[in-house]
Amino acid sequence: MQDLNINILLPLYYTAKRALLSVGCILLVAIGSYAQQAPKVSSTLDTTTIKIGEQINFTVIVETDTISTVVFPDGQTFSPLETVEAFATDTTRKEDRMTLQKRYALTQFDSGLYKVPAQRIEIDGQGYFTDSTQVRVADVAVDTLAQKMYDIKPLMEVEKSHADFWKWLLLVLVILGVLGGLVYWFFIRKKPLTEEEKEALLPPYDRALLELKKLENSRYLIQDEYKEYYSELTNIVRSYLEEDAHVTALESTTDELIAKLEMLKDAGELKLDNDTLNQFRRILQTADLVKFAKSKPETSVAEQDRKAIEEIVIKTHDALPEPTEEELLEQAEYQEELERKKQKKRIAIAGYSAIGLLLLTIGASIAYFGFTNVKDTVLGHPTKKLLEGEWVASTYGYPPVSLESPKILRRQETELTPDMKASVQELQIFMYRDPDALFTVGTTSTVLVGEEEPNFEASIEAFIQNLEDKGAKNIITKQEEFTTLTGVKGIKVYGSGKFPVPEEKDLVQGEYSIILFGGKGFQQQVILTWLENDAYAQQIVDRILSTLEVKTEI
Known part of the structure; x- marks a missing residue:
C-alpha cells in the first residue's frame, strides 16, 4: 500500500x-527586466574651485528607456550660483536604452564657499535628484605693492536716454500729419467745381441764356409736361430780372411784375419798348393759365414763347445801363466777403471735426482703459511712470540683496555712531525716494561684530521710532512670515499711518513694509513706503517683493 x-x-x-x-x-x-528599465541619474562638476567670475560646467547624466519622457530643470535653479547658459541636451541611443547629457554653465561674482543645490530631474512624472556639491569661489589676488590703490569714485549722473521720446514724437507727428491731410482734403482745399457750381458762378445774363438753351433741349414738350415747361421758363426770366435788373420778380404776380417794369421804363432806368412789355405780359399770362387752369397750348406756341423770352432777356440786358466803378467795386467786395465767409465756414467745420475726433478718441480710450488710467496717463501720474518705465535688476550691499526696481538705488553715505560701532562692523544703505508720491525703496546690509544673531525686534522698534521722529502718526503695525522664491525665510512687518510730505502742511495717509533677513553675524532689510490707495505703487511693491532674493551665507 x-x-x-x-x-x-x-x-x-x-x-x-x-x-x-x-x-x-x-x-x-x-x-531582471525591471532592473534593466530603472532610470539612473548622476551629475559631475568639471572643477570645485574657481575664481570670481569664472565658469564651471555642471553636467547631468540620465540613463533610461528610449520611450521615457525626461524634463531637466530650467531657469535660475542653481542659486546661490547663477546660470549663465543651459546647453542643448546630448542624446545617445543603444538598443532600447538612451543616455541624456545636459550641461549648465554656472558662475558667481562673490567669493566664498557655495553649495550647488540638488537638481530635480523628472522622468515619466517621477522626480529624481542629483547630488549636491560645494564650490569654492576665490578672490583674485591683487598686488597692492606694484599697483597703487585708489578711492572709490563718486557716483556720476547719467543722462537719461531719449530714444523712446523720439519714437513717441514720430508717432504723434504721423498722427497729426494724417489728421491735417484729412482736414485739408475734405474741408480746406478748393475742390473741383461741378457743372452746376460752374453755372451758378456765371453772370446772371449768361446763366439765363444757358438755362434757356437747356430748356430747349429738354423733353418736357415731348412728354406733354407743359406745366413743368412753363414753370421753369418763367423762373428763368424772373430770376434774371431779380439779379440783373434788381426787380423783386420771384414773389410778384404777373400784373405786379409788369407794373414794376413799366415804372423802371418811365423812370428811364430800363429802356424797353411797349411791344416787348406786352409780349412779356402775354407769355406770363399763358404760363399762369397752364399752371393754374391746366391750359395746354400748341407745341409750336410753347417753343415760340421760349424764343420770345430769350429775346426779352437779351433786350433787357441791352437796355440796362452799364455798371459804374462803384457798383463793380461793391460787387467785388461782396464776392470777397462771400469767399471769406466760406473760408471761415470751412475752418470752423475743420475745427469742429478735429475736436469731435479728439473727443471720440478720448471717449474710446476711457471706455477701453478706464477713466483713471487715461487721466493718469495724460496728466502724468508719478508712480504710473515708474511702473511703466524701464526697470533695473541689481544686487546691493554685502551681504547682498537682489531685487528689481523702477529706478537704480543709490548708495547713502552713513557714519557709524560710537554706540553703533560696539555692535556693527559695517553698514551699507541703498535708497531711491520720490517725495511727490511718498514712494521709497531701500535696502540695508549690516555686518555685526562677532557671530551673534540679529535682533529683529530691536530693528523694527528702531524703524518705527525713526518714522515717529520724522513726524509720522497713527502707525499701525502687523507682522507675518515672508519667503523668497528660493525658500529663504524672513519677517515682514507692514502697516499704515500718516506721514509728512515735503511742501505739504498736513500729513498724508500712507503704507509701509519692512522685510528682515539675517543670520549669525549679519542682517539685511528691505524698506518700502507709498501712498495709500495708490494702485500703481501697490503693483510696484508687489513686483519688487516677487523678485526679492537674499544670500544668508557670508
Whole structure:
C-alpha cells in the first residue's frame, strides 16, 4: 500500500517541481527586466574651485528607456550660483536604452564657499535628484605693492536716454500729419467745381441764356409736361430780372411784375419798348393759365414763347445801363466777403471735426482703459511712470540683496555712531525716494561684530521710532512670515499711518513694509513706503517683493 502511494505521488511531485521552477524563472526574468528599465541619474562638476567670475560646467547624466519622457530643470535653479547658459541636451541611443547629457554653465561674482543645490530631474512624472556639491569661489589676488590703490569714485549722473521720446514724437507727428491731410482734403482745399457750381458762378445774363438753351433741349414738350415747361421758363426770366435788373420778380404776380417794369421804363432806368412789355405780359399770362387752369397750348406756341423770352432777356440786358466803378467795386467786395465767409465756414467745420475726433478718441480710450488710467496717463501720474518705465535688476550691499526696481538705488553715505560701532562692523544703505508720491525703496546690509544673531525686534522698534521722529502718526503695525522664491525665510512687518510730505502742511495717509533677513553675524532689510490707495505703487511693491532674493551665507 505504501509502495502504491509512492508510485502515485512521485509523478505529482516532479510535475509540481517543474511548475515551481518555471514560475521562478518567469519571476527572475521579470525582476531582471525591471532592473534593466530603472532610470539612473548622476551629475559631475568639471572643477570645485574657481575664481570670481569664472565658469564651471555642471553636467547631468540620465540613463533610461528610449520611450521615457525626461524634463531637466530650467531657469535660475542653481542659486546661490547663477546660470549663465543651459546647453542643448546630448542624446545617445543603444538598443532600447538612451543616455541624456545636459550641461549648465554656472558662475558667481562673490567669493566664498557655495553649495550647488540638488537638481530635480523628472522622468515619466517621477522626480529624481542629483547630488549636491560645494564650490569654492576665490578672490583674485591683487598686488597692492606694484599697483597703487585708489578711492572709490563718486557716483556720476547719467543722462537719461531719449530714444523712446523720439519714437513717441514720430508717432504723434504721423498722427497729426494724417489728421491735417484729412482736414485739408475734405474741408480746406478748393475742390473741383461741378457743372452746376460752374453755372451758378456765371453772370446772371449768361446763366439765363444757358438755362434757356437747356430748356430747349429738354423733353418736357415731348412728354406733354407743359406745366413743368412753363414753370421753369418763367423762373428763368424772373430770376434774371431779380439779379440783373434788381426787380423783386420771384414773389410778384404777373400784373405786379409788369407794373414794376413799366415804372423802371418811365423812370428811364430800363429802356424797353411797349411791344416787348406786352409780349412779356402775354407769355406770363399763358404760363399762369397752364399752371393754374391746366391750359395746354400748341407745341409750336410753347417753343415760340421760349424764343420770345430769350429775346426779352437779351433786350433787357441791352437796355440796362452799364455798371459804374462803384457798383463793380461793391460787387467785388461782396464776392470777397462771400469767399471769406466760406473760408471761415470751412475752418470752423475743420475745427469742429478735429475736436469731435479728439473727443471720440478720448471717449474710446476711457471706455477701453478706464477713466483713471487715461487721466493718469495724460496728466502724468508719478508712480504710473515708474511702473511703466524701464526697470533695473541689481544686487546691493554685502551681504547682498537682489531685487528689481523702477529706478537704480543709490548708495547713502552713513557714519557709524560710537554706540553703533560696539555692535556693527559695517553698514551699507541703498535708497531711491520720490517725495511727490511718498514712494521709497531701500535696502540695508549690516555686518555685526562677532557671530551673534540679529535682533529683529530691536530693528523694527528702531524703524518705527525713526518714522515717529520724522513726524509720522497713527502707525499701525502687523507682522507675518515672508519667503523668497528660493525658500529663504524672513519677517515682514507692514502697516499704515500718516506721514509728512515735503511742501505739504498736513500729513498724508500712507503704507509701509519692512522685510528682515539675517543670520549669525549679519542682517539685511528691505524698506518700502507709498501712498495709500495708490494702485500703481501697490503693483510696484508687489513686483519688487516677487523678485526679492537674499544670500544668508557670508
